[in-house]
Amino acid sequence: MHPVIFQTVPEVCSFFVVIMLLETCAVLLATGRRYLRQASFVAAGVTGAAIGEGIALWIFPGAAWAGIAEGATAGLLLCYYIRPAAVGVALAYLAFLSSTYLLNIQYAQYMAATVLFAYGLLLTDLAPTFVSSLLAAVILVLTGIWAGVPVTLLLAIVSLVAAGRILVGLHPHRVVGRAAPNLRVVHQRLGNGD
Numbered sequence: 001m002h003p004v005i006f007q008t009v010p011e012v013c014s015f016f017v018v019i020m021l022l023e024t025c026a027v028l029l030a031t032g033r034r035y036l037r038q039a040s041f042v043a044a045g046v047t048g049a050a051i052g053e054g055i056a057l058w059i060f061p062g063a064a065w066a067g068i069a070e071g072a073t074a075g076l077l078l079c080y081y082i083r084p085a086a087v088g089v090a091l092a093y094l095a096f097l098s099s100t101y102l103l104n105i106q107y108a109q110y111m112a113a114t115v116l117f118a119y120g121l122l123l124t125d126l127a128p129t130f131v132s133s134l135l136a137a138v139i140l141v142l143t144g145i146w147a148g149v150p151v152t153l154l155l156a157i158v159s160l161v162a163a164g165r166i167l168v169g170l171h172p173h174r175v176v177g178r179a180a181p182n183l184r185v186v187h188q189r190l191g192n193g194d
Contacts, residue, residue: 006053008064014146017046022143028136029165033128036087036135040124041079043090043135048075051093087131088120094138101145102155129166137162 006014024042027035052071056063079086096113103109116138124131137158144154 006050006068007057008053008068018143018146021046021139025136025139025143028132028139029161032165032168033132036124036128036132037083039132039135040083040087040090041076043094043139044075044079044086045072046075047090047093048072048078051075051089084121084124087124087135088117091120091131091135091138092117094135094142098138098141098145102141102151133162133165136165 006017020042024039028039049068049072052067052069052074053064054067055071056067075086075089078089092113095116096109099109099112103112116134119134120131140158140161141154144158149157
């Protein structure tokens with residue numbers, strides 16, 4: 001029971017998209033907010049392509065490839081000009097797709113999509129470490145579902161990985177390391193009598 005990311009392309013293309021998303025997840029988990037901008041381009045492009053294909057299949061089924069191309073372009077442009085909105089749309093779409101396969105509760109996928117859209121829209125610039133961990137977690141859930149990992153194991157892994165990423169960003173040595181240059185300046189000024 002794999003989530004269908006693209007309906008009109010061969011299964012091999014979906015495999016490559018999942019691999020690309022998994023690499024994006026690894027970059028987000030390894031670097032945190034440092035490469036959130038680049039990772040959001042990948043997520044917004046894939047999300048735009050999937051949404052564009054869905055709209056094209058609904059309106060004119062023969063133009064699915066044009067819908068994929070236009071959707072990817074729209075996602076990339078949205079990410080370039082309004083990154084929080086693009087991250088919100090990517091989070092909402094990936095959460096909707098993941099929760100559709102995970103939960104059997106009516107309207108739960110709409111709630112998950114709405115909440116994660118709001119998180120992406122409001123917190124992309126305010127709490128980038130949290131948003132990058134959230135985006136990595138949602139991508140990891142989707143790729144785990146696609147790979148056929150059992151749901152309980154998948155949720156445990158994703159929870160541990162996301163919490164670990166946030167805690168690494170808040171580690172005391174990193175806080176001291178960020179404050180060290182300022183402490184040296186204060187120490188030099190106090191030592192010089194300034």
